[in-house]
Amino acid sequence: MQSIALDEVNLWLTGGIGFAAGLLGSMLGIGGGFFMVPLLTLALRLPIHIAIASSLVAIVVTSSTAAITYTKAGLTNIKLGMLLETVTVPGAIIGALVAVILAPTILSITFGVVLIYAAYSMIASRPRVADAILLKGNVAETDDAYIDILSRHEDCQCKRNISQITGCTINHVPQGLAASFMAGIFSGLLGIGGGTIKVPAMTLIMKLPIKIAIATSSFMVGITATAGALIYFYHGYIYPIIVAPLIIGAFLGAKLGSELTQRATGTLLRYTFAAVISIIAVLMLLQCTIQSQ
């Protein structure tokens, strides 16, 4: 593998990319790979395989940092996450093994297409309608709103608590497993955590409230990214001098992002997610166009 000199790497820019990815990723229940990989290839001109490998390691940091907050708040469905990961991890291993033999252009085009689909999925989703209940003058018509109200009125005599919402009945598990397997493949293939597929799958197919889906996805993404990262590790695509500033930036961004998420509404998160990844999709496809000329 090529050597990369210390003075060839813009450490502040790399750290900044990690910070932005960590911030946005933790707020949206994704690892941030959809931001990191394009920015590492566009801004730092890194070969895409090195960008993917670096992204996967940083994703473990962003998702785990976010998962600390969500898990402690009781929003993570750990059992569901573990179940879905039994298919996501093999998918990630397969995806990574395929990626190391694919041409960079094909990876970039695949990246752009998956992003467009994920953006559409989030806009098209509808919040799950729960039993309406009067809580200190607030009427919660959806589980998302219910969670928001519960987080502001911890002492209210509520019909259900957060752990009951987190452990609510899950629908369409086989379909959720299939979607998770695909998420794993794309994770290993593209250097993403798979949350952009997992979160819509959990909200649209399995009918989870979005905050539970985001929290559970954050728990899962670290495990998925680890499996893929180890394949790239074996092939020598991980460079400590690139990964190190990315990790530091991602950690700081994720810390801030997970705190800000507690104050954001489910609807705002969903539309922010769709808007941001639409922009990234355009960037990636433009990159392919430029490279092909």
Add this chain to the structure above:
Amino acid sequence: MEAGDKERRLSNLVSLVLKLGISISVVLVGVSLILLIATGQGKATAIPPADQLVSRVLRLDPLAIITLGILIILLTPCLQVIVAAVNFIINREKLYLTISLTLLLFLTFSFILAFT
């Protein structure tokens, strides 16, 4: 112990493992990165060979310590699965224990592949 208490205990344990793993690795990586910049090493290559890693860490080679930090990051999710598995053993939840062990099998396969 009620079901809600069991879930809460598992959540707290997993959260603690994540916090420790990520904190230790980020500190190692951060300090080593500063050392690397300060010593101004010429060519920073890819990951040091596995057979040299321990000796280079003991010699406080910044690149080797960053690599150790990266390995701890990759091990942390595995530890969270182990903690969950132990919790399922204690609570006699055979289904989820089976699920956890299956997951660990896949992750172990990845680690073996990475280091062969």
